[in-house]
Amino acid sequence: MSDPLYTEIIIDEGKNPQNQGTIENPDISHHDSNPMCGDSITLQMSIKDGLIADVKWNGDGCTICKACTSVLTQMIKGKDLDYARNLKKEEILSELGLEYLLKQSPIRIKCALLSLKVLKFGLYSYLAKKLKDLSSFDNLKEEAASLY
Numbered sequence: 001m002s003d004p005l006y007t008e009i010i011i012d013e014g015k016n017p018q019n020q021g022t023i024e025n026p027d028i029s030h031h032d033s034n035p036m037c038g039d040s041i042t043l044q045m046s047i048k049d050g051l052i053a054d055v056k057w058n059g060d061g062c063t064i065c066k067a068c069t070s071v072l073t074q075m076i077k078g079k080d081l082d083y084a085r086n087l088k089k090e091e092i093l094s095e096l097g098l099e100y101l102l103k104q105s106p107i108r109i110k111c112a113l114l115s116l117k118v119l120k121f122g123l124y125s126y127l128a129k130k131l132k133d134l135s136s137f138d139n140l141k142e143e144a145a146s147l148y
Contacts (some may be wrong), residue, residue: 007097014063017070019077021056030122031059034110039065043073043118047126052076052084062111064098069115071095076119084123089113 023029026044033040041059045052055073072092076084093099098112 009096010063010067010098013067013070013096017066019056019070019073020058022058023054023056026056028122028126030118030125032114032118032121034061034065034114036107037062037065037111039111039114041065041069041115041118043069043115043122045076045122047081050080052079052081057115061114064108064111065114067096068092068098068112072115072119081123081127084119085127087116087119089116092116 023044023046027047028045029042031040031042039059039061041057041061043055043057045056046054055077057069057073059069061069072087075092075095076087090099092115093112096112
């Protein structure tokens, strides 16, 4: 019996990940890792007129981490910051047919969602630097606290 984690799309995206590389002078760059399995990624973005003009990632990880990172970058490239800010874990998992991980595999869910975590931390850090007043910062901080 084959492992349901390794669907055709997971294997393809894991072997041929999209948007790998680095961006010279990115507007956003954030790194994180999953010490449970050794996944480690850096996500970089260039922002132009409120849009994610380019997104690249690099790092090492399991096939699920690589596949999810590849798909995430494809989903956000060319989109506005609000789209990326409001992206939900269910949307990423659904793109790869991994919705069941939320209840069945708490360890593998961390692999699948590392790229979303990196995206959100990088994006919220970038937005916090752009704020002009303290009340907006407090609202952003409250929103970020409810991510997980």
